[in-house]
Amino acid sequence: MPISSERPDRSTGLMARHGQLVRFHATQKAPGNMQAKQTTAKESRTSRKINLLVEVHGEKFLRLIEDGRIPPSALDNFFGRHLERQTAILDAMEQGASYAAAYSNSSGCFDTTSWAKLARRTATVRGLVLTSVTRIFRQTSRETELPVAISLYSEIGSIVGQLLETVAEHSLIPAPKPSIRKSGQRKSVSDRAKVDSIIPSLRIAKSKLAKNLRDAQRFVDKTGESPSVENAARIAVECARIRNGIKLMELSGQQGNDYVAATGLGDYLGIGNEYWSRFPTSLPIRRPERTIATHNDPDTDALVATWMAERYLYPNNTCQVAFIPRTRDQASLRGYDAVMDIGCVHKPPAFEDRNEHCAASLVFRHLADRGVDVEHLSELVTLVHDGDAAPRRGKSENYARSRERGLHAVVQHAKAYATSDAMCYQGVALYLDAVWSGGDEAFRRSNRM
DSSP: OOOOOOOOHHHHHHHHHHHHHHHHHHHHTOOOOHHHHHHHHHHHHHHHHHHHHHHHHOOOOOOOTTTSOGGGGGGGHTSSOHHHHHHHHHHHHHTTHHHHHHHTTTTOOOOOHHHHHHHHHHHHHHHHHHHHHHHHHHHGGGGGGHHHHHHHHHHHHHHHHHHHHHHHHHHHHHHOOOOOOOOOSOOOOOOSSSSSSSHHHHHHHHHHHHHHHHHHHHHHHHHHOOOOHHHHHHHHHHHHHHHHHHHHHBBBBBSSSTTEHHHHSSSTTOOHHHTTTOOOOEEEOOOSEEEEESSOOOOOOHHHHHHHHHIIIIIIOOOEEEEOOOOOOGGGGGTTTEEETTTTEEEEEOOOSTTTTOOOHHHHHHHHHHHHHGGGGGHHHHHHHHHHHHHHHHTOOHHHHHHHHHHHHHHHHHHHHHHSSHHHHHHHHHHHHHHSSHHHHHHHTTTTT
């Protein structure tokens, strides 16, 4: 039962007890006035957390914390757990388990409080995976770990695909308009633990990602909340970074005619320059077999057209997407295998009327003429054309919905979150893979876009 006004002294005593512990830790870190401010802030946070937990769990929580079985150091950890896992932990502790044992044994419980937390956890996994990849390439002594690492990479890659498909199963909800993308790279990757095994961190990454998948599959049933377009975009971008970091392992090999230095190519896989820049200058990777050009700061039309070219025009080739300034100088574009939406120049060529077609519809028509089965993409192409052609925008209900809670909104949030055009494209491409994977399922999913 929740704590009532009949027991004010006990509750107040508990808060004072935790406050004393917080004050002790705070005094070890900062002198003078700063110490007092930090102590007061920590006491306030501790009191608030205890109050909320008492309201939810009542006598059960009071007994365990009063007996000292939930140590102050575990309070933040416990507070951050979902109600289902909190309850499982308290039940196990009432049966005699320690906090550590109860926490470990409750790992299968639903334990994600928001889609934003799920997105942040995916970013944590990305950091673990990509750091391990850079460490493998920088230290040849890790060759003995490769068989186990490759197996873990394979399992992680499989979970990535399932996670994004699970997110794509849901209708998305709107999110505030994103801010303009920040230029430059995110914080640098640490050099610490150079000689430690990468296997434990990969196992942690797999465990966290599996938890994400498990909770994503139950999230709507447990909370009634669908993912927002912002969280869907962030998860897609991070999943793409994880997948492409693993893909880099497949593209690397011995020096030869078909290989080129990774540093010479630049981060065309969009994993993030903070990782890409750490590869050895001599690291050879297989040269992309096709190059597709589209314009800088790509819009939805350019992204979808490029995705269609990569997935359906060149399905058996490795592709590099080049993001270049818009130009009408066709001579400068001859070196590319395909050109998408650059200065109204397309390869194949566009029609005279700018609004008659968009880049995506041109690729769609070209693929259909070649006998490629792309009928399941017809609604996607119509949606993209509605957003690209000015005369169609105001008349399209589908486009209005897409700007609020569909593909166009996901693209805008991916552009805001990613730190490069390549990173944005890879995230959007993986999201498109999940939504428009083909057959009746693609039609069902696309109807929500």
